[in-house]
Amino acid sequence: MPDSATLIMLLEGTCATLYMTLVSTLFGYVLGLPMGIVLAVTDREGIKPNKFVYKLLDFFSNIIRSIPFLILLILVIPLTKAIVGKSYGSSATVVPLVIAAAPFIARMVEASLKEVDKGVVEAAQSMGAGMFTIIYKVLLAEARTSLLVGVTIAVGTILGYSAMAGAVGGGGLGDIAVRYGYHRYQSDIMIITIVILVVLVQILQGIGMLLSKRLDRRVNK
Amino acid sequence: MEPFIRVENLCKTFFAKNGRVEAVKDISFEIGKGDIFGIIGLSGAGKSTLVRCLNLLERPSSGKIYVDGRSLTDLSERELRRARQNIGMIFQHFNLLMQRNVLDNVCFPLEIAGVKKRAARKHAMELLETVELSEKAKAYPAQLSGGQKQRVAIARVLAANPDILLCDEATSALDPRTTKSILELLKEINLRYGITIVVITHEMAVVREICTHVAVLENGRLEETGAVKDVFCSPKTEAAKRLVMNDGPDIVTAAVDENTKEVEDFAG
Ligand SMILES: Nc1ncnc2c1ncn2[C@@H]1O[C@H](COP(=O)(O)OP(=O)(O)OP(=O)(O)O)[C@@H](O)[C@H]1O
Numbered sequence: 001m002p003d004s005a006t007l008i009m010l011l012e013g014t015c016a017t018l019y020m021t022l023v024s025t026l027f028g029y030v031l032g033l034p035m036g037i038v039l040a041v042t043d044r045e046g047i048k049p050n051k052f053v054y055k056l057l058d059f060f061s062n063i064i065r066s067i068p069f070l071i072l073l074i075l076v077i078p079l080t081k082a083i084v085g086k087s088y089g090s091s092a093t094v095v096p097l098v099i100a101a102a103p104f105i106a107r108m109v110e111a112s113l114k115e116v117d118k119g120v121v122e123a124a125q126s127m128g129a130g131m132f133t134i135i136y137k138v139l140l141a142e143a144r145t146s147l148l149v150g151v152t153i154a155v156g157t158i159l160g161y162s163a164m165a166g167a168v169g170g171g172g173l174g175d176i177a178v179r180y181g182y183h184r185y186q187s188d189i190m191i192i193t194i195v196i197l198v199v200l201v202q203i204l205q206g207i208g209m210l211l212s213k214r215l216d217r218r219v220n221k
Numbered sequence: 222m223e224p225f226i227r228v229e230n231l232c233k234t235f236f237a238k239n240g241r242v243e244a245v246k247d248i249s250f251e252i253g254k255g256d257i258f259g260i261i262g263l264s265g266a267g268k269s270t271l272v273r274c275l276n277l278l279e280r281p282s283s284g285k286i287y288v289d290g291r292s293l294t295d296l297s298e299r300e301l302r303r304a305r306q307n308i309g310m311i312f313q314h315f316n317l318l319m320q321r322n323v324l325d326n327v328c329f330p331l332e333i334a335g336v337k338k339r340a341a342r343k344h345a346m347e348l349l350e351t352v353e354l355s356e357k358a359k360a361y362p363a364q365l366s367g368g369q370k371q372r373v374a375i376a377r378v379l380a381a382n383p384d385i386l387l388c389d390e391a392t393s394a395l396d397p398r399t400t401k402s403i404l405e406l407l408k409e410i411n412l413r414y415g416i417t418i419v420v421i422t423h424e425m426a427v428v429r430e431i432c433t434h435v436a437v438l439e440n441g442r443l444e445e446t447g448a449v450k451d452v453f454c455s456p457k458t459e460a461a462k463r464l465v466m467n468d469g470p471d472i473v474t475a476a477v478d479e480n481t482k483e484v485e486d487f488a489g
Pocket residue numbers: 235236237242243244262263264265266267268269270271423
Protein backbone atom coordinates (compact mmCIF):
# COMPACT_ATOMS: atom_id res chain seq x y z
CA MET A 1 0.00 0.00 0.00
CA PRO A 2 1.40 3.46 -0.83
CA ASP A 3 2.29 5.62 2.15
CA SER A 4 0.87 9.06 2.77
CA ALA A 5 3.72 10.85 1.02
CA THR A 6 3.00 8.83 -2.10
CA LEU A 7 -0.70 9.55 -1.79
CA ILE A 8 -0.06 13.26 -1.60
CA MET A 9 2.19 12.98 -4.61
CA LEU A 10 -0.50 11.15 -6.55
CA LEU A 11 -3.09 13.72 -5.56
CA GLU A 12 -0.84 16.55 -6.67
CA GLY A 13 -0.12 14.70 -9.87
CA THR A 14 -3.83 14.35 -10.54
CA CYS A 15 -4.38 18.05 -9.93
CA ALA A 16 -1.48 18.94 -12.20
CA THR A 17 -2.85 16.71 -14.95
CA LEU A 18 -6.32 18.19 -14.64
CA TYR A 19 -4.85 21.68 -14.64
CA MET A 20 -2.82 21.05 -17.79
CA THR A 21 -5.72 19.36 -19.53
CA LEU A 22 -8.39 21.91 -18.76
CA VAL A 23 -6.24 25.00 -19.30
CA SER A 24 -4.90 23.57 -22.56
CA THR A 25 -8.39 22.72 -23.73
CA LEU A 26 -9.54 26.23 -22.90
CA PHE A 27 -6.73 27.95 -24.80
CA GLY A 28 -6.91 25.29 -27.49
CA TYR A 29 -10.46 26.48 -28.13
CA VAL A 30 -9.52 30.14 -27.88
CA LEU A 31 -7.35 29.50 -30.94
CA GLY A 32 -9.08 26.51 -32.51
CA LEU A 33 -12.70 27.68 -32.41
CA PRO A 34 -12.20 30.82 -34.51
CA MET A 35 -9.90 28.87 -36.80
CA GLY A 36 -12.54 26.14 -37.24
CA ILE A 37 -15.21 28.75 -37.89
CA VAL A 38 -13.07 30.42 -40.55
CA LEU A 39 -12.41 27.03 -42.15
CA ALA A 40 -16.12 26.19 -42.27
CA VAL A 41 -17.11 29.64 -43.54
CA THR A 42 -14.44 29.98 -46.24
CA ASP A 43 -14.84 26.46 -47.57
CA ARG A 44 -16.11 26.11 -51.12
CA GLU A 45 -19.54 25.19 -49.77
CA GLY A 46 -19.37 27.71 -46.92
CA ILE A 47 -21.25 30.97 -46.53
CA LYS A 48 -18.26 33.13 -47.62
CA PRO A 49 -16.06 30.95 -49.82
CA ASN A 50 -12.47 32.12 -49.94
CA LYS A 51 -10.05 29.71 -51.49
CA PHE A 52 -6.90 31.54 -50.35
CA VAL A 53 -7.84 31.77 -46.68
CA TYR A 54 -9.13 28.21 -46.62
CA LYS A 55 -6.02 26.73 -48.26
CA LEU A 56 -3.76 28.71 -45.96
CA LEU A 57 -5.43 27.49 -42.76
CA ASP A 58 -5.79 24.02 -44.20
CA PHE A 59 -2.08 23.82 -44.95
CA PHE A 60 -1.08 25.31 -41.61
CA SER A 61 -3.25 22.98 -39.57
CA ASN A 62 -2.13 19.92 -41.51
CA ILE A 63 1.53 20.78 -40.96
CA ILE A 64 1.15 21.10 -37.21
CA ARG A 65 -0.97 18.00 -36.97
CA SER A 66 1.63 15.94 -38.77
CA ILE A 67 4.44 16.85 -36.36
CA PRO A 68 4.71 14.15 -33.65
CA PHE A 69 3.86 15.65 -30.28
CA LEU A 70 7.16 14.77 -28.64
CA ILE A 71 9.04 16.59 -31.35
CA LEU A 72 6.68 19.56 -31.14
CA LEU A 73 7.37 19.69 -27.40
CA ILE A 74 11.06 20.16 -28.07
CA LEU A 75 10.59 22.47 -31.06
CA VAL A 76 8.56 25.00 -29.12
CA ILE A 77 10.85 25.19 -26.08
CA PRO A 78 12.06 28.70 -26.99
CA LEU A 79 8.46 29.87 -27.29
CA THR A 80 7.54 28.16 -24.03
CA LYS A 81 10.43 29.90 -22.27
CA ALA A 82 9.34 33.22 -23.68
CA ILE A 83 5.74 32.80 -22.53
CA VAL A 84 6.02 30.90 -19.23
CA GLY A 85 9.58 31.73 -18.27
CA LYS A 86 10.75 28.12 -17.97
CA SER A 87 10.65 25.00 -20.09
CA TYR A 88 9.56 22.36 -17.56
CA GLY A 89 6.59 21.87 -15.24
CA SER A 90 2.82 21.87 -15.78
CA SER A 91 2.42 25.43 -16.96
CA ALA A 92 5.23 25.04 -19.46
CA THR A 93 3.55 21.94 -20.89
CA VAL A 94 0.42 23.93 -21.60
CA VAL A 95 2.16 25.81 -24.43
CA PRO A 96 2.96 22.82 -26.68
CA LEU A 97 -0.34 21.21 -25.70
CA VAL A 98 -2.26 24.26 -26.94
CA ILE A 99 -0.24 24.42 -30.14
CA ALA A 100 -0.82 20.74 -30.83
CA ALA A 101 -4.49 20.86 -29.87
CA ALA A 102 -5.60 24.04 -31.69
CA PRO A 103 -5.47 22.70 -35.28
CA PHE A 104 -7.01 19.45 -34.18
CA ILE A 105 -9.80 21.35 -32.42
CA ALA A 106 -10.22 23.58 -35.48
CA ARG A 107 -10.78 20.50 -37.63
CA MET A 108 -13.40 19.15 -35.25
CA VAL A 109 -15.16 22.50 -35.10
CA GLU A 110 -15.09 22.70 -38.89
CA ALA A 111 -16.60 19.23 -39.19
CA SER A 112 -19.33 20.04 -36.65
CA LEU A 113 -20.31 23.25 -38.40
CA LYS A 114 -20.42 21.54 -41.76
CA GLU A 115 -22.94 19.08 -40.39
CA VAL A 116 -25.48 21.89 -40.03
CA ASP A 117 -28.25 21.50 -42.59
CA LYS A 118 -27.53 23.67 -45.64
CA GLY A 119 -31.24 24.36 -45.93
CA VAL A 120 -31.36 26.01 -42.52
CA VAL A 121 -28.43 28.25 -43.42
CA GLU A 122 -30.17 29.12 -46.64
CA ALA A 123 -33.39 29.93 -44.79
CA ALA A 124 -31.43 32.34 -42.60
CA GLN A 125 -29.86 33.94 -45.67
CA SER A 126 -33.28 34.30 -47.24
CA MET A 127 -34.38 36.22 -44.13
CA GLY A 128 -31.56 38.67 -44.64
CA ALA A 129 -29.27 37.38 -41.88
CA GLY A 130 -25.67 38.59 -42.13
CA MET A 131 -22.57 36.46 -41.83
CA PHE A 132 -22.05 36.94 -38.10
CA THR A 133 -25.69 36.25 -37.30
CA ILE A 134 -25.49 33.04 -39.29
CA ILE A 135 -22.27 31.96 -37.60
CA TYR A 136 -23.53 32.71 -34.13
CA LYS A 137 -27.24 31.94 -34.28
CA VAL A 138 -27.34 29.22 -36.90
CA LEU A 139 -24.03 27.40 -37.25
CA LEU A 140 -22.80 27.44 -33.65
CA ALA A 141 -26.28 27.12 -32.15
CA GLU A 142 -27.43 24.28 -34.37
CA ALA A 143 -24.14 22.41 -34.06
CA ARG A 144 -23.90 22.76 -30.29
CA THR A 145 -24.30 19.08 -29.42
CA SER A 146 -21.75 18.05 -31.99
CA LEU A 147 -19.42 20.81 -30.74
CA LEU A 148 -19.75 19.51 -27.19
CA VAL A 149 -18.94 15.99 -28.30
CA GLY A 150 -15.87 17.58 -29.90
CA VAL A 151 -14.91 19.22 -26.60
CA THR A 152 -15.20 15.85 -24.90
CA ILE A 153 -12.93 14.23 -27.45
CA ALA A 154 -10.47 17.13 -27.22
CA VAL A 155 -10.29 16.84 -23.42
CA GLY A 156 -9.60 13.11 -23.64
CA THR A 157 -6.92 13.54 -26.28
CA ILE A 158 -5.22 16.44 -24.51
CA LEU A 159 -5.20 14.43 -21.29
CA GLY A 160 -3.37 11.67 -23.10
CA TYR A 161 -0.87 14.11 -24.58
CA SER A 162 -0.29 15.72 -21.20
CA ALA A 163 0.72 12.33 -19.84
CA MET A 164 3.15 12.01 -22.73
CA ALA A 165 4.60 15.37 -21.83
CA GLY A 166 5.36 13.89 -18.44
CA ALA A 167 8.15 11.90 -20.05
CA VAL A 168 10.13 15.08 -20.58
CA GLY A 169 9.48 16.63 -17.18
CA GLY A 170 6.06 18.05 -17.78
CA GLY A 171 4.76 17.10 -14.35
CA GLY A 172 1.44 15.46 -13.58
CA LEU A 173 0.50 11.81 -13.59
CA GLY A 174 2.48 11.00 -16.71
CA ASP A 175 5.60 12.29 -15.01
CA ILE A 176 4.93 10.11 -11.96
CA ALA A 177 4.27 7.05 -14.06
CA VAL A 178 7.56 7.49 -15.91
CA ARG A 179 9.63 8.28 -12.85
CA TYR A 180 8.33 5.46 -10.68
CA GLY A 181 7.32 2.85 -13.18
CA TYR A 182 10.17 3.22 -15.64
CA HIS A 183 13.15 4.55 -13.70
CA ARG A 184 12.49 2.86 -10.34
CA TYR A 185 10.55 -0.24 -11.36
CA GLN A 186 7.73 0.56 -8.90
CA SER A 187 5.04 -0.84 -11.11
CA ASP A 188 2.36 -0.57 -8.38
CA ILE A 189 2.55 3.22 -8.47
CA MET A 190 2.56 3.18 -12.24
CA ILE A 191 -0.57 1.04 -12.25
CA ILE A 192 -2.29 3.41 -9.81
CA THR A 193 -1.50 6.39 -12.05
CA ILE A 194 -2.90 4.52 -15.03
CA VAL A 195 -6.07 3.71 -13.12
CA ILE A 196 -6.43 7.37 -12.13
CA LEU A 197 -5.93 8.44 -15.76
CA VAL A 198 -8.57 5.99 -16.96
CA VAL A 199 -11.03 7.13 -14.30
CA LEU A 200 -10.40 10.78 -15.19
CA VAL A 201 -11.03 10.16 -18.87
CA GLN A 202 -14.20 8.24 -18.06
CA ILE A 203 -15.55 10.97 -15.81
CA LEU A 204 -14.78 13.76 -18.27
CA GLN A 205 -16.28 11.81 -21.17
CA GLY A 206 -19.36 11.03 -19.09
CA ILE A 207 -19.93 14.67 -18.23
CA GLY A 208 -19.42 15.75 -21.83
CA MET A 209 -21.76 13.19 -23.32
CA LEU A 210 -24.43 13.84 -20.71
CA LEU A 211 -24.30 17.58 -21.37
CA SER A 212 -24.48 17.20 -25.12
CA LYS A 213 -27.48 14.88 -24.82
CA ARG A 214 -29.17 17.25 -22.40
CA LEU A 215 -28.70 20.11 -24.81
CA ASP A 216 -29.97 18.31 -27.88
CA ARG A 217 -33.50 19.31 -28.89
CA ARG A 218 -33.65 17.21 -32.01
CA VAL A 219 -34.91 14.18 -30.14
CA ASN A 220 -38.33 13.71 -28.67
CA LYS A 221 -38.54 13.78 -24.95
CA MET B 222 -48.26 50.70 -64.07
CA GLU B 223 -44.95 49.22 -63.05
CA PRO B 224 -45.41 45.51 -62.22
CA PHE B 225 -44.42 44.46 -58.72
CA ILE B 226 -41.80 41.95 -59.78
CA ARG B 227 -40.16 42.19 -63.17
CA VAL B 228 -37.66 39.66 -64.48
CA GLU B 229 -35.70 40.68 -67.56
CA ASN B 230 -33.60 38.36 -69.71
CA LEU B 231 -32.58 36.28 -66.74
CA CYS B 232 -29.89 33.66 -67.39
CA LYS B 233 -28.21 31.34 -64.95
CA THR B 234 -25.45 28.98 -65.96
CA PHE B 235 -23.82 26.62 -63.51
CA PHE B 236 -20.26 25.55 -64.06
CA ALA B 237 -20.06 22.14 -62.51
CA LYS B 238 -17.23 19.61 -62.70
CA ASN B 239 -18.97 17.69 -65.44
CA GLY B 240 -19.58 20.64 -67.71
CA ARG B 241 -21.88 23.65 -67.74
CA VAL B 242 -25.59 23.59 -67.11
CA GLU B 243 -27.78 26.34 -68.45
CA ALA B 244 -30.45 26.13 -65.80
CA VAL B 245 -32.30 29.33 -66.75
CA LYS B 246 -32.21 30.62 -70.31
CA ASP B 247 -33.18 34.19 -71.07
CA ILE B 248 -36.38 34.35 -69.08
CA SER B 249 -38.52 37.49 -68.84
CA PHE B 250 -41.87 37.87 -67.12
CA GLU B 251 -43.80 40.04 -64.70
CA ILE B 252 -45.75 39.40 -61.53
CA GLY B 253 -48.44 41.80 -60.37
CA LYS B 254 -48.94 42.86 -56.78
CA GLY B 255 -51.17 40.46 -54.89
CA ASP B 256 -50.92 37.72 -57.50
CA ILE B 257 -50.40 34.10 -56.64
CA PHE B 258 -47.99 33.08 -59.32
CA GLY B 259 -47.40 29.39 -60.04
CA ILE B 260 -44.29 27.99 -61.69
CA ILE B 261 -44.64 24.54 -63.17
CA GLY B 262 -42.37 22.28 -65.15
CA LEU B 263 -40.73 18.90 -65.06
CA SER B 264 -37.92 18.04 -62.69
CA GLY B 265 -34.75 19.85 -63.73
CA ALA B 266 -36.66 22.49 -65.71
CA GLY B 267 -35.02 25.24 -63.67
CA LYS B 268 -37.90 26.20 -61.38
CA SER B 269 -35.90 26.30 -58.17
CA THR B 270 -33.03 28.12 -59.82
CA LEU B 271 -35.40 30.75 -61.19
CA VAL B 272 -37.09 31.33 -57.84
CA ARG B 273 -33.78 31.36 -55.95
CA CYS B 274 -32.70 34.15 -58.30
CA LEU B 275 -35.67 36.21 -57.11
CA ASN B 276 -34.02 36.76 -53.71
CA LEU B 277 -30.50 36.34 -55.04
CA LEU B 278 -29.84 33.14 -53.13
CA GLU B 279 -28.54 32.35 -56.59
CA ARG B 280 -26.68 35.14 -58.43
CA PRO B 281 -27.96 35.39 -62.00
CA SER B 282 -25.32 35.02 -64.71
CA SER B 283 -27.01 37.89 -66.51
CA GLY B 284 -30.32 39.69 -66.57
CA LYS B 285 -32.21 41.90 -64.16
CA ILE B 286 -34.72 41.44 -61.38
CA TYR B 287 -36.78 44.40 -60.29
CA VAL B 288 -38.81 44.27 -57.11
CA ASP B 289 -41.05 47.26 -56.61
CA GLY B 290 -38.97 49.13 -59.15
CA ARG B 291 -35.59 48.39 -57.51
CA SER B 292 -32.99 46.33 -59.29
CA LEU B 293 -31.87 43.61 -56.87
CA THR B 294 -28.58 42.87 -58.59
CA ASP B 295 -27.46 46.48 -58.15
CA LEU B 296 -27.94 46.56 -54.39
CA SER B 297 -25.04 46.57 -51.95
CA GLU B 298 -24.74 43.59 -49.64
CA ARG B 299 -26.32 45.56 -46.83
CA GLU B 300 -29.22 46.77 -48.97
CA LEU B 301 -29.72 43.24 -50.26
CA ARG B 302 -30.04 41.93 -46.70
CA ARG B 303 -32.74 44.52 -46.06
CA ALA B 304 -34.47 43.73 -49.32
CA ARG B 305 -34.47 40.03 -48.40
CA GLN B 306 -36.35 40.79 -45.19
CA ASN B 307 -39.13 41.82 -47.49
CA ILE B 308 -39.02 38.58 -49.52
CA GLY B 309 -39.90 35.56 -47.42
CA MET B 310 -39.20 32.02 -48.50
CA ILE B 311 -40.54 28.65 -47.44
CA PHE B 312 -39.07 25.32 -48.40
CA GLN B 313 -40.00 21.71 -49.06
CA HIS B 314 -38.08 20.56 -46.00
CA PHE B 315 -39.19 23.46 -43.78
CA ASN B 316 -35.64 24.36 -42.69
CA LEU B 317 -36.51 25.22 -39.12
CA LEU B 318 -33.82 25.70 -36.50
CA MET B 319 -33.90 22.33 -34.77
CA GLN B 320 -32.33 23.53 -31.52
CA ARG B 321 -34.88 26.31 -31.02
CA ASN B 322 -38.44 25.89 -29.94
CA VAL B 323 -41.33 26.96 -32.13
CA LEU B 324 -41.69 30.40 -30.56
CA ASP B 325 -37.98 31.17 -30.87
CA ASN B 326 -38.02 30.02 -34.49
CA VAL B 327 -40.73 32.54 -35.24
CA CYS B 328 -38.73 35.19 -33.36
CA PHE B 329 -35.64 34.59 -35.50
CA PRO B 330 -36.39 37.02 -38.36
CA LEU B 331 -37.37 39.60 -35.74
CA GLU B 332 -33.98 39.18 -34.09
CA ILE B 333 -32.38 39.76 -37.47
CA ALA B 334 -34.46 42.91 -37.87
CA GLY B 335 -33.37 44.05 -34.40
CA VAL B 336 -36.78 43.92 -32.72
CA LYS B 337 -36.70 43.90 -28.89
CA LYS B 338 -37.17 40.48 -27.35
CA ARG B 339 -40.46 41.15 -25.57
CA ALA B 340 -42.10 42.77 -28.54
CA ALA B 341 -40.80 39.98 -30.75
CA ARG B 342 -42.29 37.28 -28.54
CA LYS B 343 -45.62 39.01 -28.40
CA HIS B 344 -45.75 39.34 -32.16
CA ALA B 345 -44.59 35.74 -32.62
CA MET B 346 -47.38 34.48 -30.39
CA GLU B 347 -49.94 36.36 -32.47
CA LEU B 348 -48.55 34.77 -35.61
CA LEU B 349 -48.67 31.33 -34.06
CA GLU B 350 -52.31 32.01 -33.42
CA THR B 351 -52.78 32.87 -37.10
CA VAL B 352 -51.36 29.49 -38.09
CA GLU B 353 -53.25 27.77 -35.26
CA LEU B 354 -50.23 26.53 -33.39
CA SER B 355 -50.32 28.56 -30.17
CA GLU B 356 -50.32 25.46 -28.01
CA LYS B 357 -47.07 24.26 -29.60
CA ALA B 358 -45.11 27.44 -28.81
CA LYS B 359 -42.75 25.64 -26.43
CA ALA B 360 -42.38 22.48 -28.54
CA TYR B 361 -39.30 21.75 -30.62
CA PRO B 362 -39.52 21.10 -34.38
CA ALA B 363 -38.58 17.44 -33.86
CA GLN B 364 -41.83 17.02 -31.96
CA LEU B 365 -44.04 18.33 -34.78
CA SER B 366 -45.63 16.76 -37.84
CA GLY B 367 -44.70 17.91 -41.32
CA GLY B 368 -47.78 20.08 -41.67
CA GLN B 369 -47.16 21.67 -38.29
CA LYS B 370 -43.54 22.35 -39.22
CA GLN B 371 -44.64 24.10 -42.41
CA ARG B 372 -47.08 26.18 -40.38
CA VAL B 373 -44.23 27.25 -38.13
CA ALA B 374 -42.20 28.10 -41.23
CA ILE B 375 -45.09 30.20 -42.49
CA ALA B 376 -45.48 31.99 -39.17
CA ARG B 377 -41.73 32.61 -39.20
CA VAL B 378 -41.81 34.04 -42.69
CA LEU B 379 -44.75 36.30 -41.81
CA ALA B 380 -42.87 37.68 -38.81
CA ALA B 381 -40.72 39.86 -41.04
CA ASN B 382 -43.90 41.26 -42.58
CA PRO B 383 -42.82 40.57 -46.17
CA ASP B 384 -44.50 41.77 -49.36
CA ILE B 385 -43.45 38.66 -51.26
CA LEU B 386 -43.48 35.01 -50.32
CA LEU B 387 -41.54 32.43 -52.35
CA CYS B 388 -42.57 28.80 -51.91
CA ASP B 389 -40.33 26.07 -53.33
CA GLU B 390 -42.40 22.88 -53.33
CA ALA B 391 -43.76 23.88 -49.95
CA THR B 392 -46.35 21.12 -49.94
CA SER B 393 -44.43 18.36 -51.70
CA ALA B 394 -43.48 16.60 -48.49
CA LEU B 395 -47.03 16.65 -47.14
CA ASP B 396 -50.03 14.38 -47.51
CA PRO B 397 -53.07 15.57 -49.52
CA ARG B 398 -55.12 16.73 -46.58
CA THR B 399 -52.26 18.63 -45.00
CA THR B 400 -51.43 20.05 -48.41
CA LYS B 401 -54.94 21.37 -48.68
CA SER B 402 -54.82 23.05 -45.28
CA ILE B 403 -51.46 24.66 -46.06
CA LEU B 404 -52.77 25.92 -49.41
CA GLU B 405 -55.77 27.40 -47.66
CA LEU B 406 -53.46 29.12 -45.23
CA LEU B 407 -51.44 30.57 -48.12
CA LYS B 408 -54.59 31.83 -49.75
CA GLU B 409 -55.71 33.42 -46.51
CA ILE B 410 -52.33 35.12 -46.12
CA ASN B 411 -52.59 36.42 -49.65
CA LEU B 412 -56.01 37.88 -48.96
CA ARG B 413 -55.40 39.16 -45.47
CA TYR B 414 -51.96 40.71 -45.90
CA GLY B 415 -51.96 41.24 -49.66
CA ILE B 416 -48.71 39.31 -49.95
CA THR B 417 -47.63 38.40 -53.47
CA ILE B 418 -46.92 34.67 -53.56
CA VAL B 419 -44.75 32.67 -55.96
CA VAL B 420 -45.28 28.91 -55.77
CA ILE B 421 -43.21 26.24 -57.42
CA THR B 422 -45.03 22.99 -57.71
CA HIS B 423 -45.22 19.88 -59.81
CA GLU B 424 -48.82 19.29 -58.79
CA MET B 425 -51.20 20.91 -61.28
CA ALA B 426 -53.86 20.66 -58.60
CA VAL B 427 -51.95 23.14 -56.48
CA VAL B 428 -51.96 25.62 -59.33
CA ARG B 429 -55.69 25.22 -59.87
CA GLU B 430 -56.34 25.49 -56.17
CA ILE B 431 -54.59 28.75 -55.43
CA CYS B 432 -52.83 30.39 -58.36
CA THR B 433 -54.04 33.36 -60.34
CA HIS B 434 -51.20 33.21 -62.85
CA VAL B 435 -48.87 30.50 -64.01
CA ALA B 436 -45.61 30.10 -65.89
CA VAL B 437 -44.57 26.92 -67.67
CA LEU B 438 -40.85 26.11 -67.72
CA GLU B 439 -39.13 23.54 -69.87
CA ASN B 440 -35.38 22.98 -70.13
CA GLY B 441 -34.66 26.35 -68.60
CA ARG B 442 -36.93 28.24 -71.00
CA LEU B 443 -40.17 29.99 -70.22
CA GLU B 444 -42.62 28.33 -72.58
CA GLU B 445 -45.82 30.02 -71.64
CA THR B 446 -47.21 32.38 -69.05
CA GLY B 447 -50.60 33.87 -68.36
CA ALA B 448 -53.71 33.63 -66.23
CA VAL B 449 -54.34 30.12 -64.91
CA LYS B 450 -57.66 29.90 -66.68
CA ASP B 451 -56.12 30.73 -70.05
CA VAL B 452 -53.14 28.44 -69.75
CA PHE B 453 -55.14 25.53 -68.38
CA CYS B 454 -58.09 25.80 -70.78
CA SER B 455 -56.24 26.62 -73.93
CA PRO B 456 -52.54 25.91 -73.60
CA LYS B 457 -50.73 27.31 -76.62
CA THR B 458 -47.39 25.57 -76.40
CA GLU B 459 -46.56 21.87 -76.53
CA ALA B 460 -44.85 22.06 -73.14
CA ALA B 461 -47.92 23.51 -71.49
CA LYS B 462 -50.21 21.04 -73.21
CA ARG B 463 -48.14 18.10 -72.02
CA LEU B 464 -48.18 19.30 -68.44
CA VAL B 465 -51.84 20.26 -68.33
CA MET B 466 -53.12 17.24 -70.25
CA ASN B 467 -50.98 14.70 -68.45
CA ASP B 468 -52.31 16.01 -65.23
CA GLY B 469 -53.06 12.56 -63.80
CA PRO B 470 -55.40 11.69 -60.95
CA ASP B 471 -55.79 14.73 -58.81
CA ILE B 472 -54.19 14.75 -55.45
CA VAL B 473 -56.12 17.51 -53.85
CA THR B 474 -59.31 15.92 -55.09
CA ALA B 475 -61.96 17.80 -53.20
CA ALA B 476 -60.39 21.17 -53.78
CA VAL B 477 -59.87 20.50 -57.43
CA ASP B 478 -63.44 19.48 -58.16
CA GLU B 479 -64.70 22.96 -57.36
CA ASN B 480 -61.97 24.59 -59.35
CA THR B 481 -62.26 22.48 -62.46
CA LYS B 482 -65.91 23.38 -62.46
CA GLU B 483 -64.97 27.01 -62.46
CA VAL B 484 -62.49 26.41 -65.23
CA GLU B 485 -65.09 24.50 -67.24
CA ASP B 486 -67.66 27.21 -66.69
CA PHE B 487 -65.16 29.71 -67.89
CA ALA B 488 -64.31 27.63 -70.94
CA GLY B 489 -67.94 26.97 -71.78
N1 LIG C 1 -25.75 24.44 -57.68
C1 LIG C 1 -25.85 23.83 -58.89
N2 LIG C 1 -24.75 23.45 -59.56
C2 LIG C 1 -24.85 22.85 -60.77
N3 LIG C 1 -25.99 22.58 -61.39
C3 LIG C 1 -27.12 22.93 -60.78
C4 LIG C 1 -27.12 23.57 -59.49
N4 LIG C 1 -28.41 23.80 -59.12
C5 LIG C 1 -29.17 23.33 -60.13
N5 LIG C 1 -28.41 22.81 -61.11
C6 LIG C 1 -28.90 22.25 -62.37
O1 LIG C 1 -29.78 23.17 -62.96
C7 LIG C 1 -30.89 22.52 -63.54
C8 LIG C 1 -32.18 23.07 -63.00
O2 LIG C 1 -32.27 22.74 -61.62
P1 LIG C 1 -33.47 23.18 -60.70
O3 LIG C 1 -33.16 22.70 -59.32
O4 LIG C 1 -33.70 24.62 -60.88
O5 LIG C 1 -34.68 22.36 -61.30
P2 LIG C 1 -36.17 22.24 -60.76
O6 LIG C 1 -37.06 22.63 -61.89
O7 LIG C 1 -36.32 22.96 -59.49
O8 LIG C 1 -36.29 20.68 -60.53
P3 LIG C 1 -37.10 19.88 -59.39
O9 LIG C 1 -38.53 19.87 -59.80
O10 LIG C 1 -36.50 18.52 -59.44
O11 LIG C 1 -36.86 20.57 -58.10
C9 LIG C 1 -30.70 21.03 -63.29
O12 LIG C 1 -30.16 20.45 -64.45
C10 LIG C 1 -29.71 21.00 -62.15
O13 LIG C 1 -28.93 19.85 -62.23
